[in-house]
Amino acid sequence: MDTKPPPKGRSRAARNEESERDDDGRKASQLHEAAHVGVGIIEAVSKPLKVEDNYSSLHRVDEVAAVILKLVTVLALTFGLFEYDRQKADSRVTQSLNLVQEWETGGYQDAYARINDLLLPLYQQNADTIAAVGDNAAERALLYGNIGEAVTGKDDAFVSEADKDADKVFHFFERAAICANEAICDYAVLKTFFGSEASSFWLYFGRYAERRQADGYAGYGDWTRRFVDGEINRAKFLGMF
Incomplete structure (x- = not known):
């Protein structure tokens, strides 16, 4: 029976050469694999990150609702x-x-009426003199003051009926002025109802108030004067503006 001779062993040089070729192949394969992995990592890192927000619409609704509230x-x-x-x-x-x-x-209106009844004949007696001074405010104030003093200036005890009526009217105008100044009452409303009465009364009896102050009643008539001159604090919005 024919038999083939066993193969002869390869030389060391051949084995070394083959081993080197295998090493080169493995190195090339490893380099290729490493390069592929590196490219994958770079692509993964550089790829835009997109975060899914399932509540973004709800958040927008909440923000709008907060603004509306x-x-x-x-x-x-x-x-x-x-x-x-x-x-x-x-x-x-x-x-x-x-x-x-x-x-x-x-009783305040009645007291005012009684004083007017006393003033009227005296005014009529001085009507020509009052007309002669024209618009001279100082002269007119002096004449009206003299007429008022003729009604209330009969004594320094301030106990005559005219004095009592003058005190009563002053008391009312003082209260009205303070009420308006403290924004408890409305100055415009009070001025509408009592503006002319208060102005006329002060014109006649301002000197009476001065005598009262000299007699020890400090500030007597000051609020009436302020009411007439408009020196009253106006009510402000919320008391501030």
């Missing part, structure tokens, strides 16, 4: 402030009308 709160607060100020204004008008009623029913 703030606006509604501001509007409600503003309306409340204006409503409060309106109620305060209504209260001042009511207090003023209460004073008007008190003027008519509390």
